[in-house]
Amino acid sequence: EAITVQELANRMAEKGADLVKELFNLGMMVTVNQTIDQDTAELLVDQFGHNVERVSEADVDINTTEDQDPEETLKPRAPVVAVMGHVDHGKTSLLDALRKTNVTKGEAGGITQHIGAYQITAKDKSKITVLDTPGHAAFTEMRQRGANVTDIVILVVAADDGIMPQTIEAINHAKAANTPIIVAINKIDKPEANAQKIRERLLEHEVIVEAMSGDVQDVEVSATKGTGLDKLVDAINLQAELLELKARPDRAAEATVIEAQLDKGRGPVATVLVTRGTLKRGDTFVVGTESGRVRALIDDNGKQVKEAGPSTPVEVLGLGGVPDAGDQMTVVENEQRAREVAEFRQAKATESRTALAPTNFDTMFNNMQSNVIEFPVLVKADVKGSVEAITTALHNLSNDDIKVRVLHAGVGAITESDVQLAGASKAPIIGFNVRPNPKARELVKRDGVRMMYHDVIYHLTDEITKEMLGELGPLK
Ligand code: GDP
Numbered sequence: 001e002a003i004t005v006q007e008l009a010n011r012m013a014e015k016g017a018d019l020v021k022e023l024f025n026l027g028m029m030v031t032v033n034q035t036i037d038q039d040t041a042e043l044l045v046d047q048f049g050h051n052v053e054r055v056s057e058a059d060v061d062i063n064t065t066e067d068q069d070p071e072e073t074l075k076p077r078a079p080v081v082a083v084m085g086h087v088d089h090g091k092t093s094l095l096d097a098l099r100k101t102n103v104t105k106g107e108a109g110g111i112t113q114h115i116g117a118y119q120i121t122a123k124d125k126s127k128i129t130v131l132d133t134p135g136h137a138a139f140t141e142m143r144q145r146g147a148n149v150t151d152i153v154i155l156v157v158a159a160d161d162g163i164m165p166q167t168i169e170a171i172n173h174a175k176a177a178n179t180p181i182i183v184a185i186n187k188i189d190k191p192e193a194n195a196q197k198i199r200e201r202l203l204e205h206e207v208i209v210e211a212m213s214g215d216v217q218d219v220e221v222s223a224t225k226g227t228g229l230d231k232l233v234d235a236i237n238l239q240a241e242l243l244e245l246k247a248r249p250d251r252a253a254e255a256t257v258i259e260a261q262l263d264k265g266r267g268p269v270a271t272v273l274v275t276r277g278t279l280k281r282g283d284t285f286v287v288g289t290e291s292g293r294v295r296a297l298i299d300d301n302g303k304q305v306k307e308a309g310p311s312t313p314v315e316v317l318g319l320g321g322v323p324d325a326g327d328q329m330t331v332v333e334n335e336q337r338a339r340e341v342a343e344f345r346q347a348k349a350t351e352s353r354t355a356l357a358p359t360n361f362d363t364m365f366n367n368m369q370s371n372v373i374e375f376p377v378l379v380k381a382d383v384k385g386s387v388e389a390i391t392t393a394l395h396n397l398s399n400d401d402i403k404v405r406v407l408h409a410g411v412g413a414i415t416e417s418d419v420q421l422a423g424a425s426k427a428p429i430i431g432f433n434v435r436p437n438p439k440a441r442e443l444v445k446r447d448g449v450r451m452m453y454h455d456v457i458y459h460l461t462d463e464i465t466k467e468m469l470g471e472l473g474p475l476k
Contacts, residue, residue: 002035012048013344022047033068069248069276077247078119078127078311079240080149080273083134084170085156090186091134093223094156098130101229116259116271117313118300122233128240129273129311131258136166136173136417138325143177144424144447145326147256149273150177152239154232155207156184159193159220163201165410169417171205172408176376176425180243182235183209183218189225247310252331253277257287257323258313268292268319272329279314279331280307284338288327289346291338292319373402375468376427378418379409380434386457387411390432393461402468413437414451423447428467430460 005023009016009032016032022044023030030036036044083091099118119129131138131150139150153174157167174181183202185195199209199218208214217235221228255272263269270287272279283294295318297305308314316329320342323329332338377394381387387409394404407425408418414429414436420443422429428450435453436444444451454460 002037003041004033004035005030006032008036008041008044012045014048019044019048069251073248073250074246075249075310077245077309078129079151079236079243079245080117080129080131080311081152081154081236082131082139082150083154083156084136084139084166084173085134085184085186086158086161086164086166086170089156089158089161089164089167090223091156094154094184094186094221095130095132095134097221097223097226097229098232100226101233113298113300113302115298115300115313115315117273119311119313120233122237123230124237126237126240127311128233128236129313133259136170137420139177140173140417140420140424142256142326143173144420145324147326147328148177148179149256149258149275150179151243151245152236153179153181154184154236155181156186156223157198157202158187159185159195159198160187160190162198163205168205168410169408169421171207173421175206176407176421180239181207181216182232182239183207183216184232185218185220186223188220188227189222195220245311247276249276249278249309251277253279253283253285253308253329254331255279255329257325257327257329259325260319260323260327262322266317268322269315269317270319270323270329271313271315273313274308274310276310277331278307278309279316279329283331284333284335285329285331286338286341286345287319287329288323289342290319290321290323291335291342292316293335293338294318372400373471374405375402375464375471376405376407376425377464378407378422378427378429379432380414380418380429381409381411381432382434384411386432389457390430390460393457394464397461397465397468402471404464404468414440416440416443419443419447419449422449428452430454430464432457432460 005019006016009019020030020032083095085091098120101120114132116133117129117131119127121127142149155170157163185198187193188195199212202209203212207216209216209218217239219228219232219235221232253274254276255274258271258273260270279294281294281297285292294316297308298315299305300313305314332341379387379390381390391406391409394406398404407427408421413434414431416439418429419440431451431453433455452463
């Protein structure tokens with residue numbers, strides 16, 4: 001008798017990924033959707049033995065984001081875009097301008113309301129969902145919590161300025177998440193604007209736009225004058241087509257929390273982005289460790305709606321408490337069940353807080369198809385020369401089986417943003433003659449990010465080599 005890894009994981013109340021990891025250690029490469037035989041299953045149960053008695057009926061039927069809807073039930077869905085870039089390059093202006101391009105806004109007649117995301121309808125009636133919080137924190141925080149809702153990153157670069165530290169950060173975040181980028185070269189109305197210079201400078205960061213024979217689209221825009229926005233919308237739609245974004249609409253909804261707060265009049269309120277299924281008024285749900293029942297759904301025009309399908313952002317009223325951004329909302333059949341699942345998740349959360357620090361297995365797993373394991377790292381050093389020397393030394397450690405991937409390398413203290421990127425990518429941070437700033441230090445503790453402090457390059461490469469051998473060990 002065979003069972004899929006995910007089914008077994010559900011029965012054991014363990015994460016599918018943890019089982020896959022254990023199997024990997026046993027020398028088997030399988031995905032959560034593949035089946036394993038009874039003997040292997042028993043071996044796994046044995047390995048996780050102490051957890052067997054903790055099996056809860058509650059989570060057995062909860063659809064995790066890991067299981068997949070049958071291909072024939074999938075329908076195209078709107079792309080979800082996030083706007084990133086350096087401060088003052090025009091992220092907020094672009095978000096405002098994009099919102100104004102919405103052709104149906106006039107018809108709807110609603111007052112635009114900030115709920116954390118909005119949807120625009122292009123001339124060809126296609127829809128685009130825009131995350132209404134500029135900056136990297138939201139993107140990385142969400143990813144860290146396993147919620148990667150962004151399909152496309154719009155990288156805003158001011159044509160009168162150039163590639164700045166947060167531009168590079170945004171590029172690295174998008175790359176680490178494997179999220180395609182569209183470059184919006186902004187402020188093109190300014191006399192000193194030089195779009196070509198931006199295209200050239202982007203090359204240095206491995207963002208190669210089409211004009212430079214790459215495959216990254218770039219669009220010249222002026223957020224304040226409203227120029228080029230149609231082209232930007234076209235570019236988004238083209239990229240979305242390439243991504244073939246799909247979700248099943250006719251099933252119980254799953255959604256991701258974009259933002260949430262306690263509203264004085266309305267109680268706990270959360271804006272969610274439906275990832276699959278259709279969320280309806282009256283639905284009973286679990287969100288994070290809270291349960292609730294949908295009392296009202298409010299769209300980005302402040303209007304009450306009866307339901308919300310895939311890629312639709314909607315404000316939900318009727319929560320038992322305030323969830324966190326990135327929390328998953330799952331519709332369940334009744335309140336009794338919602339409570340069970342919420343309690344179960346609470347217990348699990350307490351448990352996982354004492355669990356092991358994250359490994360970089362997820363990243364490894366993503367790359368298994370090509371059979372090359374990636375070893376992601378972040379590098380921070382005191383001087384530019386060291387950054388370069390370390391990056392080169394690390395790249396030289398790569399071989400046919402495992403590759404070092406430097407997600408970000410820079411000069412200066414280790415910042416919160418570094419820690420967030422490392423956490424989300426399950427990568428260690430190498431600090432060469434530098435330490436984290438106080439805020440970053442807190443995050444390191446909270447997220448259990450691995451730190452490697454060194455002041456001699458060959459000590460550093462020795463440590464990394466050992467780590468890499470550790471990753472490869474079970475395969476040999
Ligand atoms: P953010 O920090 O990236 O969100 O940038 P903002 O949207 O706040 O824009 C920073 C400044 O640049 C503001 O004073 C905007 O009015 C200005 N700005 C934004 N886009 C444009 C543009 O396309 N052309 C010009 N001339 N100014 C712009």
